[in-house]
Amino acid sequence: MDALVNKRIKQVLKGDQNAFSDIVSLYQHKLYQICYRMLGNKQEAEDISQEAFVRAYINLHTFDQKRKFSTWLYRIATNLCIDRIRKKKPDYYLDAEVAGTDGLNMYSQIASSEQLPEETVQQMELQDRIQYEISRLPDKYRSVIVLKYIEELSLQEISDILDMPLGTVKTRIHRGREALRKQLNNL
Amino acid sequence: MSTCPQYIVDYMHEYLDGDISREHEQQLKKHLQECTDCRQHMHELSDTIAFVKSAAHITAPPHFEDKVMKRLPKGKNRVGIQKWFRRHPIIVAAAVFFLFMSATMLSNYSNEEFSVTKQPNLIVDGQTVIVPEGEVVKGDIIVKNGDLVIEGEVDGNVIVINGEYMASTAVVTGEIEEIDQVFEWIWYETKAMVNNFMDLFEE
Numbered sequence: 001m002d003a004l005v006n007k008r009i010k011q012v013l014k015g016d017q018n019a020f021s022d023i024v025s026l027y028q029h030k031l032y033q034i035c036y037r038m039l040g041n042k043q044e045a046e047d048i049s050q051e052a053f054v055r056a057y058i059n060l061h062t063f064d065q066k067r068k069f070s071t072w073l074y075r076i077a078t079n080l081c082i083d084r085i086r087k088k089k090p091d092y093y094l095d096a097e098v099a100g101t102d103g104l105n106m107y108s109q110i111a112s113s114e115q116l117p118e119e120t121v122q123q124m125e126l127q128d129r130i131q132y133e134i135s136r137l138p139d140k141y142r143s144v145i146v147l148k149y150i151e152e153l154s155l156q157e158i159s160d161i162l163d164m165p166l167g168t169v170k171t172r173i174h175r176g177r178e179a180l181r182k183q184l185n186n187l
Numbered sequence: 188m189s190t191c192p193q194y195i196v197d198y199m200h201e202y203l204d205g206d207i208s209r210e211h212e213q214q215l216k217k218h219l220q221e222c223t224d225c226r227q228h229m230h231e232l233s234d235t236i237a238f239v240k241s242a243a244h245i246t247a248p249p250h251f252e253d254k255v256m257k258r259l260p261k262g263k264n265r266v267g268i269q270k271w272f273r274r275h276p277i278i279v280a281a282a283v284f285f286l287f288m289s290a291t292m293l294s295n296y297s298n299e300e301f302s303v304t305k306q307p308n309l310i311v312d313g314q315t316v317i318v319p320e321g322e323v324v325k326g327d328i329i330v331k332n333g334d335l336v337i338e339g340e341v342d343g344n345v346i347v348i349n350g351e352y353m354a355s356t357a358v359v360t361g362e363i364e365e366i367d368q369v370f371e372w373i374w375y376e377t378k379a380m381v382n383n384f385m386d387l388f389e390e
Contacts, residue, residue, distance in 0.1 A: 017256075017259060018256075020256070020259065021252055021255075024256070028247040028252060028255075029246045031247075032247035032251065033245040046248055046251070046254075049247065050255050053255045054258050057259050057260075058260065126241065130238065130239065130242045131242070133238075133239075134239070145239060149236060150239070150242055155206075170200075170204060173204065174197075174200040177203065177235055178232075180238075181228075181232055181235045184231070184238065
């Protein structure tokens with residue numbers, strides 16, 4: 001797959017914009033999934049994952065082809081997600097007003113700090129519950145947990161994507177697991 | 188559990204990361220057999236992981252690819268032109284050369300000064316050049332910004348630029364050319380240059 005990706009990258013760099021569509025096609029689901037799990041909102045996930053591809057296209061000449069493309073692409077996406085999460089916090093209450101539009105349910109609008117009444121949580125469908133618990137994690141734990149357990153990436157890859165030492169990644173995963181455990185235990 | 192050392196929890200995480208040493212693993216197993224609290228903690232962590240891993244696989248919404256492609260900046264034309272330039276270096280070089288040549292030639296053309304090739308038996312009357320009757324001019328005559336009247340004979344080419352050529356009973360052995368358009372002027376200059384160039388090889 002890497003050989004194909006590198007071939008397409010070379011074509012794009014030579015000016016063949018259409019060659020980029022194969023790259024999008026290959027990574028769209030993984031990238032969207034990361035964004036969705038990080039942001040917990042379909043529309044934002046779509047917007048951010050598209051933006052990540054656009055940025056990758058614009059900055060493609062800076063990509064070192066000896067490295068893994070997915071790592072580089074995921075880094076762009078996780079950075080955009082983290083930026084969005086940080087920007088979103090103050091105007092969360094405005095966001096809450098749009099709940100119920102286009103297949104979004106109330107859980108997808110919950111900010112990480114928000115806690116729902118126990119009863120409501122217990123009545124949730126499993127999938128909503130998972131997303132709810134992930135989005136309650138502080139964002140520094142959320143990114144490592146998503147990359148490790150949703151994308152099933154190695155610790156080394158996560159360290160490359162997030163551009164932090166392996167030791168830091170391990171510490172965050174440990175704390176993330178403990179935080180999740182406590183969240184699930186409180187019920 | 189408060190009595191249990193912190194390193195037991197660290198070992199649990201090492202175990203879950205899949206990079207625990209054999210020594211640590213044995214210590215952890217031994218401890219878990221003895222301590223129910225830690226066993227419970229370990230179970231909860233495993234359940235937590237299983238819970239997160241049971242998340243459904245999410246796929247991108249339909250037409251995602253098209254939407255991305257539409258959002259890409261339209262740098263295509265610029266790249267296309269560059270590509271064309273790179274593929275046809277000779278045409279580009281010729282075009283640039285022609286452009287500069289035209290510019291210099293045009294500056295000559297706009298020069299309104301009257302001039303004529305010096306030949307011994309020509310009569311110059313104001314801006315009119317006359318080849319008198321009964322005279323034979325040996326060689327070419329080029330008149331710029333003036334008229335030419337030939338009553339005698341010319342043994343060579345006649346070129347009139349920005350003027351009129353008038354002949355009644357003239358005998359001209361060479362070619363006669365009248366140039367009064369910018370483009371023709373450029374064409375003439377180019378031709379002259381090519382001819383000179385060819386002459387270099389013929390000599």
